[in-house]
Amino acid sequence: MRTDTGQVFRLEDYRPSDYLIPETKLTFRLSPDQTVVIAELTIERRAGVDRGAALVLDGDGLMLRGIAIDGRQLAASDYGATPDRLIISNPPSEPRFKLTLETEIAPSKNQALMGLYRSNRVYCTQCEAEGFRRITYFLDRPDILSVYTVRIEADREEAPLLLSNGNLAESGDLGDGRHYAIWHDPFPKPSYLFALVAGNLGVIRDSFVTASGRDVELGIYVEHGKERLAAYAMDALKRSMRWDEEVFGLEYDLDVFNIVAVSDFNMGAMENKGLNVFNDKYVLADEETATDADFANIEAIIAHEYFHNWTGNRITCRDWFQLCLKEGLTVYRDHEFSADQRSRAVKRISEVRTLRAHQFPEDQGPLAHPVRPRRYREINNFYTATVYEKGSEVVRMIRTILGPKLFRKGMDLYFERHDGEAATIEDFLKVFxxxxxxxxxxxxxxxHQAGTPNLTxxxxxxxxxxxxxLEIEQSVPPTPSESRKRLMHIPLAFGLVGPDGKDLAYGGAEGASVENGVIHIRKRRHVVRFSGVSERPAVSLNRGFSAPITLSVEQRPEDQFFLARHDSDAFSRWQAFNTLLSEALIAAFRNKLGGKEPEFSEGLAELAGTIAGDEALEHAFRALALTLPGEADIAREISANIDPDAVFAGREALTATIAKANRDQFSALYRQLDGKxxxxxxxxxxxxxALRNVLLDYLSALDGSAALxxxxxxxxxxxxxxxAALTALAHRHPGSAEAREALxxxxxxxxxxxxxxxxxxxxQAATPGHGTVDAVRALMKHPGFSMTNPNRVRSLVGTFxxxxxxxxxRPDGAGYQLFVETVLAVEKRNPQVAARLATALRSWRSLEPGRQAKAREALLSISSTPNLSADLRDIVERTLA
Incomplete structure (x- = not known):
């Protein structure tokens, strides 16, 4: 584990490397504690680089056992090697030469789960972002593209399965119970896309015929006995492959496509060329073990990693500052896939809820950064909602501005122009x-600019x-390191809704560019006049969430109610009701702080009943509409002096109000939806x-509802x-006999x-109340919990x-103390997971003064700990800044 070196990397400092590595040959002699890696690297001096330029390769905790150039062993005076760097000060003057390196690593001791590690008797790699340097010395950066040939040798009984990127070229027996496999990937790729998996796993197989008639062998590898749980993932993979051909014209390019599911993994999944490695959470599913949300996530993440084959692999990013070029673009593509597979309106609402819950707080807090950051100290900390989710929204806005035909034409040109290259955001925008x-x-x-724009x-x-x-004023609030903001180009989709619920036609629009139902906001202030509008309309703004902004609209309350009932745009209809709920919850919060009981309008509860019973609406839409904004959502809207207990009390009061007002209707609909x-x-x-379970949650808020x-x-x-039932019991009736028995x-x-x-x-970790911190401490001693497994840590402590x-x-700071203890304990093994946990206090300054002081004390406690990893120190210091 590397400790913090204090080095800051800046976008403006980028320069191409002096050397390239066009070909990489790797031999792995696998052993749990003494794996030998032999790397034969073809080194090529870049044109125009001085012959005397030193060759400097990255490492991370490596043990060098041998080094040779063109077959000649180097003397100790010919190079300088530390665990983290290899320097050859006087490389050969020839433009190309062969560098052979032998390193030794211990996969079984690698608890950081980066590089090559061994867990549950399976060897596995995770090389993004900078894990390959934990395997061998290398130019470990995304703009070094190399053709890989990989030979894997292992004990046959321990690892009958030997997988790497590309196509299988050769396999055979070595004697003494060992065997080998050679894999060749003909497509140049950066080192972060290298993958190796070896072990004893079960498999399900299938095949796919591409649009041009090529047969592709498909395999999903899982723990023995779990093969049947991978059937849905295989189906999702085949649908993804066909969709990418039909929608983007992109065909798969290798003879095989393999997925491996492992139980110890830092991320959700990894798009290694032809060999995707997945957290098993996003592969294994059946109705007995997985929720509908799990099925949807599996479908989306399988698609996401497959789509990376072109947006990330065939065209990769020049440097890590361009991370959104592959992640934001691919998130957009997987969102579109899921929208086509399911409900476009429901998918869009879900996307926006996620963006607001995770990215908006990032933009509004100390960890704010542009979609393309300009500097970083630890790149692992920039796998963020801003890069992924806001990055996707930026791509969506390009499509909104240009229209679908020009957007597709631009994407086609992007693939044609940059295939096989390491590209930049500028390259991407230039094609459009x-x-x-x-x-x-x-x-x-x-x-280039952080922050969430607001339109008044x-x-x-x-x-x-x-x-x-319409009088529209644009502002972008200051963020850390950016106090002065420039004005954005905001595509604002809109509609003018008449009394009959239909969009009004208008004669013309003056004062801004208006095209195809979109107002293009480019200045600080626009006055847009629509002619030929004889009746006053209700204005529907940011339809489909055309831009990731906040809106402050001077509007009559009855307009919001009207739009919630009649807006033809499904997203805006949901948004209108959600806004009414948010405003009611904020008012309830303020009443609680003032010592008053919350009061809610009868119309709001009535509207909830109307939406619940509207058979013209999708069940999933009704479920989302009836789901109240979360406590964190309301806290974000309040933004300062937040008392979480008051927020919770207001939300519970509104839940009870809606449930009581609609008891009979909700009960009848609940029974009606009891599908057999x-x-x-x-x-x-x-x-x-989803709708039935939302109704269950409301009904569970009523007295005597534990039996239901x-x-x-x-x-x-x-x-x-x-x-859903267990959640209702644990959260609505904590400590009851029914809850204890169900748990x-x-x-x-x-x-x-x-x-x-x-x-x-x-x-249990999400059960509201001050007593949950003690329950979490007790659950950490449960035999099913493990501090070494990221999924277990995220499920219990991460949820809490x-x-x-x-x-x-909790007002006494007991929750923060548990947070400190867990973050520091996890950091000793896995800095990445610890750093992600640490982001939980990114909004600490918005708390009321008592909690704020205790939260700051917790962060300072972590910050003062000696020898923190770069991952954790970076997050904590930015959060405190």
Missing amino acids: EDVSDRDLSQFALWY VTTSHNPATAEFT GPFSPDAASAGRR AAAHFTGATNMTDRA AAFERKYRADPLVMDKWFQI VSANQTGFH
Whole structure:
């Protein structure tokens, strides 16, 4: 584990390396404690570089056993080697030479899960972002593209399966119980995409015929006995491959495509060329062990990693500052895939909820950074919602601005122009400028500037002149290191909704560029006048969430109610109701602080009943609409002097108000949705379950409702319903006999399945109340919990610190103390996981003064710990700054 060196990397300091490595040959002689790696590197001096330029290779904790150039062993005076760097001060004067390195590593001792590690008797690699340097000395940077040939040797009994990138070229027996396999990947790739997996795993196989008629062998490797749980992942893979051909014209390029599911993994998955490695959480599923959300995640993440084959692998990023070029673009592509597979409206609402829950707080806090950062100290800390989710939104805005035809033309040109290259954001934007003849320089600020823009909007209508006017003012709040902001190009989709619920036609628009239902905001202030509008409309803004912004709209309350009932844009209809709920919850919070009981309008509860019973709406849409904004969402809107207990109390009061007002209707609909028959993970079936379980949550807030939730739990025939009932019991009736019995029954049934037990941990960690911190401490001693497994840590402690506002922010600071202890304990083994946990206090300054002081004390306690890793110190110091 590397400790903090204090080095800061800056975008403006980028320069090409003096040397290239066009070909890499690797031999692995696998052993748990003494794996030998022989790297034969073809080194090529870049044109124009001085012959005397030193060759400097990256390492991380390496033991060098041998070094040779063109077959000649080097003397100790010919090079300088430390565990973290290899320097050859006087390399050969020839433009190309062969460098052979022999290193020794211990995979079984690698608890950071970066580089080559061994867990559960399986050898596995994770090389993104800078893990390859833990395997051998290398130019470990994304712009060094190399053709890899990999030979793996291992004990046949220990590792009958030997996998790497590309196509299998050769395999055979070595005698003495050992065997080998040689894999060749003909496509040049950066070292972060290298992969190796070896062990004893089960497999399901299938095949796919590409659009041009090529046969591709497909394999998904899992622990023995779990093969049937990979069937849905295989189906999702084949659908992803066909979709990418049909929508983007992109065909798979190797003879095989393999996925391996492992239980110890820092990330969700990794797109290594032809050999994707997955956290098994995102591969294994059936109705007994996985929820509908799990099925949707598996579908999306399988697609995401497959789509990286072109947006990330065939075209990679020049440097890590361009990370959004592969991640944001590929998130956009997987969002579009899921929208086509399921419900576009429901998917869009889910995406925006995620963005607001994770990226908006990032933009508003000390960890704010542009979609393309300009500097970093530890690149692992920039795998963030800003890079991924906001990066996706930026791509979506390009499509909105150009339209679908020009967007597809630009994507086609991008693949044609940059295939096989390490590209930049400038390269990406240039193809769209070229196909559209538009200047996107102002729009490019979305990549270069941090912060969430806000639009303040006022409206007026003049019936005498039939004019409707929008006055729009743009502002971008300051963020750390950026106090002065430039004005953005914001594509604002809109509609003018008439009294009959239909969009009004208008004669013309003056004051801003208006194209195809989109107002293009480029200046600080726009006054847009629509002519030919005889009746005052309700204005529907940012339809489809056309831009990742906040809106402050001067609007009559009845307009919001009207739009929530009638807006033709499904997202905006959801948004109108969600805004009404948020405003009610903020008012309830302020009442609680003032010593008053919350009060809610009868119309709000009535509207909830109307939406619940509207058969014209999808079940999944109704479920999302009825789901109240979370406590963290309300805290973000309040932004200062937050008392989480008051936020929670207001939310509980609104839940009870809606439930009481609609008791009979909700009960009848709940019974009506009691679907029988075989389970299906399709969108329509999942939507029915989602709506029924939201209704269960409301009904569980009523007096005497524990029996209903207990019956739901007992009668559940799938994990979606079982987990929903257990949540209702644990959260609505904590400590009750019904809750205790259900928790015990769940544990008895699933104690041998770690992924299902993660749900058991999560539900208890998210139980509201000050007593949960003690419950979490007790659960950390449970035999099913492990501090060395990232999934276990995330399920229990990660859920507690990120999803339990009242428990984590307990006034006496007990939650923060648990946070400190866990972060420091995890950091000793796995700095990446510890750093991600540490982001839970990114919004500490928004708390009320008492909690704020204790949160700061917790962060200072971590900061003062000696020898912190670069990952953790970077997060803590930025959070405190």
